[in-house]
Amino acid sequence: LGMHSHRMAAIRPQMAKEKIEGCHVCTLVTPGEPQVLLGKDKAFTYDFVFDIDSEQQHIYQTCVYKLIEGCFEGYNATVFAYGQTGSGKTYTMGTGFDVNPSLQEQGIIPRAVHHLFEGIQSRRDRAQEIGIQAPEFKVSAQFLEVGHTKKFDPIF
Ligand SMILES: Nc1ncnc2c1ncn2[C@@H]1O[C@H](COP(=O)(O)OP(=O)(O)OP(=O)(O)O)[C@@H](O)[C@H]1O
Known part of the structure; x- marks a missing residue:
């Protein structure tokens, strides 16, 4: 049995509240690379990155x-x-x-x-x-939502 996973990051636009509060967008997607720069010195690489306008x-x-x-x-x-x-x-x-x-x-x-x-x-x-x-097709699907579990780290 093999398991394969991909990680992707999607950057959302600022919410109205964030704009009103004068927050700045602190992410920068490296053109042509699945990489997000956070501020000046933190870089994160994923399999896919989707910028604000995706x-x-x-x-x-x-x-x-x-x-x-x-x-x-x-x-x-x-x-x-x-x-x-x-x-x-x-x-x-x-x-x-x-x-x-x-x-x-x-x-x-x-x-x-x-x-x-x-x-x-x-x-x-x-x-x-x-x-x-x-x-013939047999479809079985699950949809789970885990929330507000302070002690659970979903990033493993
Ligand atoms: N890509 C996007 N484009 C436009 N609006 C977005 C986008 N992503 C999120 N939003 C808006 O940002 C707000 C917060 O997003 P959302 O409710 O999906 O967050 P969440 O991670 O599910 O939060 P919670 O864990 O509190 O349920 C919502 O008003 C949503 O419509």
């Missing part, structure tokens, strides 16, 4: 698309968001229920569910077209 669609396409395609081959996949309060986990995962985001703003989970069921349907349709028995 679109949800781009994040999905780069980080999650292949995982869902892999599910059709029988692989398991996990997408895990972590970060401090207000850093943008809910927004990026698309699990806020109090807002109704535009299609463009839709996050990872609704995109993944859509991709999964579209993928199933198109594989079944294709089988019918060429006259073979439609494949």
Whole structure:
């Protein structure tokens, strides 16, 4: 059994409150590199980095698309968001229920569910077209939210 993981960082725009308080953006993404500079002397490297103006669609396409395609081959996949309060986990995962985001703003989970069921349907349709028995799919998914656990370090 092998396990492979990727780490990505997405930088969110400043919230209105932060702008009003005169906060400065302290991150700088190194052009062409998956690296974030924090202030002058701290550099962090990830597999992917998405700067402030990144679109949800781009994040999905780069980080999650292949995982869902892999599910059709029988692989398991996990997408895990972590970060401090207000850093943008809910927004990026698309699990806020109090807002109704535009299609463009839709996050990872609704995109993944859509991709999964579209993928199933198109594989079944294709089988019918060429006259073979439609494949059967069993879908099992989990969505967990861990919060406010002061003693739990999710970065391991
Ligand atoms: N990429 C983004 N573009 C625009 N707004 C964003 C982005 N990321 C986060 N936000 C906004 O920033 C605020 C905080 O984000 P969010 O609620 O997703 O944080 P969180 O990490 O889930 O926080 P908590 O741990 O407290 O639940 C929200 O108002 C959200 O809409």
